[in-house]
Amino acid sequence: MLNANNASTAAFPSLWQECLNKICQKIGPASFDTWFRTTDFYITDGHAHILVPNQFFADFIEEHFSGLIAEMLTEAQVSFCKISFVPTQKDWKIVEPICTDIRESRVRQVPQGAESRPQFHPNYTFDRFIVGDSNRMAHAAALAVAEAPGKTTFNPLVIYGGTGLGKTHLLQAIGHFAQTEGTADNAAYLTSEEFSTQYINYVVHKKDSSSFYKKFASIDLLLIDDIHFFSGKPGTQKEFCRIFNKLLLERKQIVLSSDRPPDKIPDMMEHIISRFMGGLIADIQPPNLETRIAIIRQKAENDGLSLPDEVIQYIAGNITSNVRELEGTLIKLIASSSFTGRDITLEVARELCGDAISAKKERISIRRIQQKVADSFGISANQLTAHTRKRDVSFPRSIAMYLCKKLTSQSLRSIGLDFGGRDYSTVIHSCKKIDGEIAADQELRRKIEAIEATILAG
Numbered sequence: 200m201l202n203a204n205n206a207s208t209a210a211f212p213s214l215w216q217e218c219l220n221k222i223c224q225k226i227g228p229a230s231f232d233t234w235f236r237t238t239d240f241y242i243t244d245g246h247a248h249i250l251v252p253n254q255f256f257a258d259f260i261e262e263h264f265s266g267l268i269a270e271m272l273t274e275a276q277v278s279f280c281k282i283s284f285v286p287t288q289k290d291w292k293i294v295e296p297i298c299t300d301i302r303e304s305r306v307r308q309v310p311q312g313a314e315s316r317p318q319f320h321p322n323y324t325f326d327r328f329i330v331g332d333s334n335r336m337a338h339a340a341a342l343a344v345a346e347a348p349g350k351t352t353f354n355p356l357v358i359y360g361g362t363g364l365g366k367t368h369l370l371q372a373i374g375h376f377a378q379t380e381g382t383a384d385n386a387a388y389l390t391s392e393e394f395s396t397q398y399i400n401y402v403v404h405k406k407d408s409s410s411f412y413k414k415f416a417s418i419d420l421l422l423i424d425d426i427h428f429f430s431g432k433p434g435t436q437k438e439f440c441r442i443f444n445k446l447l448l449e450r451k452q453i454v455l456s457s458d459r460p461p462d463k464i465p466d467m468m469e470h471i472i473s474r475f476m477g478g479l480i481a482d483i484q485p486p487n488l489e490t491r492i493a494i495i496r497q498k499a500e501n502d503g504l505s506l507p508d509e510v511i512q513y514i515a516g517n518i519t520s521n522v523r524e525l526e527g528t529l530i531k532l533i534a535s536s537s538f539t540g541r542d543i544t545l546e547v548a549r550e551l552c553g554d555a556i557s558a559k560k561e562r563i564s565i566r567r568i569q570q571k572v573a574d575s576f577g578i579s580a581n582q583l584t585a586h587t588r589k590r591d592v593s594f595p596r597s598i599a600m601y602l603c604k605k606l607t608s609q610s611l612r613s614i615g616l617d618f619g620g621r622d623y624s625t626v627i628h629s630c631k632k633i634d635g636e637i638a639a640d641q642e643l644r645r646k647i648e649a650i651e652a653t654i655l656a657g
Contacts, residue, residue: 215240218271225267234260234534247272247279250287257284259534318388319378323371329497331490332645334365337481341369341454345376348383348420348452353479355443355453357426359460360483361656363523366456369483370422373454377420383452386420391428395435402434415442420452427457431466440471447474485652486522487645491515494522498529509545514552519648519655528552563606563654565617571654572599575646584619597629598647604630606654 218240223231238260239250249268251257260268261284269282325345330338337358344356358366370388377383389397401411415421421442429436446453457464460482461475486494492515499506510532518525532543535551566580573580576595583596596618603614604626611623618626637644 212239214275214277218268218275221271221274222264222267226264234264242277242279245278245280247277247282249282249284251284252287254286256534257286260284319371319375319386321375323368324375325372327497327501328365328368328372329486329490329494331486331493333484333486333490334360337365337369337483340479340481341373342376344452344454345373346380346382348377348386349450354447354450355455355475355478357455357457357461357475357478357480358483359457359480361458361485361521363521364483364485365522366483367424370424370454370456374420374422383420385417386422387415387418388422388424390424391426394423394439395429395432398435398438411438412441412445415446418446418451420454421446422454424456425458426455426461427459427464429467430464433468436468436471440468440474443471443474453478484649485519485656487648488515491519491525494525495529498526502529502533504533504543506543507545510543510548513545513548517552519651565603565607565609565614568602568606568654569599569617571650572602575650575653584617586619597633598650600626600629601633602647602651602654606651 215238219231219235219238222235234256237252241248241250249260251260265282265284272279272282325338325342328334328338337360340353340356341358343351344353358369360366374386374388377386398411423439429439443453455475460480461467461472464472492511495506495511495514499511514525514528514532518528532548532551535547541547569580569583572595573583576591578592578595582592583599585592587593600614600618603609603617604611607614609617611626615621615623615626633647637647
């Protein structure tokens with residue numbers, strides 16, 4: 200086994216390369232190139248040092264890959280008692296503001312209530328949640344509940360929507376606000392999986408389901424994420440229903456999230472669904488263009504970056520399905536630009552994100568777009584290819600052609616052929632027509648964005 204006392208300096212490069220090769224196999228070449236390509240390694244007195252370009256890399260790799268690194272070092276028979284991630288202090292100007300924010304966040308005073316209850320993430324607050332037309336009702340209801348838990352008619356409050364749209368953010372923001380502002384003495388946040396696992400542990404290992412029930416006796420605010428995972432679990436549903444009824448009778452606040460409306464969750468007991476429907480059901484839709492721009496701009500500002508408007512427009516115009524994907528794209532730009540030393544320009548954004556955007560477009564078929572547009576206008580997809588000029592068909596057809604041009608890599612000629620053998624000039628005319636109409640008609644623009652979101656969501 201290699202340790203600090205018997206290892207030569209020359210042994211470290213080959214040893215670390217061996218570990219890197221295995222790490223690449225585990226996480227894939229894309230992630231490896233982003234986070235590990237510029238790393239180095241040495242060990243002294245049992246202390247393993249991983250050299251990384253800057254503090255941003257140090258924090259990210261420690262949070263996401265420290266366990267994997269420890270595993271690889273152990274497999275390479277390296278004896279160590281500690282791993283540290285050491286910035287090499289190179290001139291990585293793009294992340295200097297981020298490093299400053301990280302240092303400041305470590306010394307920033309945290310409210311006492313938050314210190315004792317780390318279940319609420321400090322970044323998931325109301326002031327960091329971008330409000331737009333797609334989430335305005337859910338945000339307003341969540342804020343009202345946070346300000347007066349159990350004292351509104353929004354009990355329970357059920358927030359539903361697709362993946363990565365901000366449901367967890369709102370639930371966490373409610374809990375964070377209630378604790379820091381003192382509107383609830385005892386708040387609890389659990390995912391549905393955590394609730395189910397804890398219940399099973401009490402029943403199987405402690406043989407005492409009543410103790411699990413009593414855990415919630417003093418709860419003033421209960422937040423359960425992803426209740427659709429209760430589907431098909433009758434035992435968990437019954438226990439949840441007991442707790443739900445108790446808290447509701449005592450006018451304690453309950454907030455739930457789901458990926459669909461409660462009445463659409465399969466294998467859920469009818470009396471549970473009826474209780475869900477007795478409160479407020481608020482949905483979150485995919486963000487429109489303005490909201491996506493605002494999200495990117497705020498995220499960049501929070502990370503200390505000043506992005507050109509053209510880069511923000513490019514990302515917002517091409518990443519349309521959810522907030523999480525927007526943030527992931529921005530992190531990729533920050534990380535990649537960090538170790539190349541290049542400013543984030545439109546050319547850099549296209550270079551780094553173009554392949555992913557093109558791959559997404561390749562997965563979207565013209566037939567799928569036709570079906571989604573037809574569904575939205577209450578007609579059949581076959582009507583879009585028919586030779587008729589009636590506006591109730593020709594207008595949806597123009598929208599479908601516009602979306603095919605935007606969301607696929609098909610040529611104008613190919614698009615025209617899939618719409619009943621029409622000429623490419625017809626496709627051009629339709630796209631220009633829709634471009635002009637959405638510039639003048641906000642309601643139409645929102646409708647087309649909603650259709651686009653359903654297409655991208657599959």
